[in-house]
Amino acid sequence: MPLVSDTFRSIAADVLSDNWGTLTRHRFSLRRRDGTWDDQTREVYDRGHGAACLLHDTQADTLLLTRQFRLPMQVSGQDPYLIEVPAGLLDGAAPADRMRAELMEETGYTVGPLEHVTDLITSPGSVTEYLACFVGTYRRDNQVGAGGGDATEGEDIEVIHMPFDDALAQVRDGRIRDAKTVVLIQELALRRLIAPAD
Template sequence: MTDFIRHISKTVLVDGWKRFSEFTYELRNRDGSWQKQTREVYERGSAVTCLLRNPNTDNVLLTRQFRLPCHLIGRDAFLIEAPAGMLDGADPVERMRLELEEETGFSVSKMTRLFDLISSPGGVDETVVYYVGEYRASDRVSDGGGVVDEGEDIEVLEVPLDDALHMITTGEIYDAKTVILLQHYALQR
């Protein structure tokens, strides 16, 4: 039992594709007093993402697909990003392999787990597991493009790493997980 939080109650506000809940609790302040707080949390669950790189060409595989929230905030609605997917209870490695094949058309056997990060801890419970993997032209098993029945229409982009890094500075790539992966890869070169 933790001694810094007590009396946690939860009210589910929306239970759709994912859950949005309100939590009320008491939190112990540094001076020992208790303060009642109420917070809303988007219970999204964990996800995986992977930057695929070709060691022979220094190219990376990215995807471009429509993202409604990007459109709603006035950004380019067709987001350039690293392949990713929700875990939904699956093994992270197996889920990532499946997502890579569905989205990019490449079957990848070697991936290295980099780190697990939380992007927006003030209101979202999502932890993202980050991987880097290698691909070669011979690893292509399909055209990729996503799963039509899931509403996916994904364009596959093969981009030289230096161009992808430049796309961050121009604002063409503004997805946080993708920026993290590209910058991590650039630091490791």
């Protein structure tokens, strides 16, 4: 982050918490469109960047998804068991390499080529994270491990093979609400919509 620019001037940065991620309170001055400077205070959470991937079995027309407990949803009074695409933090690895490791850890599946779709910014108002989003294909016989996540990190991940039409319906009616998952399912739906006729 530049300390001084044409529109931004940092005043102070105070670390409030440095456990799993880093929560910092920033005081800064921001130049408004009318040219005046406005002093502001915001908190920013930095937990690193991540990767996410939607895998599609083209023969069975199913998607490889997961379901797991998410504490923030429990705290906010929502259903805490979210349906999601496999995802994880990069921890210094290249996004595609980390995604392959995460797929094995969460689902037990190995995959062929992964196609990078976009780098998705999930919550720009308070979180620094971006997610490198991928799509790829899988087959049921590609499973070589148990999956389920890393139990030492408290993970207990259910693997789901969901028909594409069911997944799209769940996006539409709100049963699938995780942003990265919604975006990647809609990406597949758009590809089908604009695919040339055979």
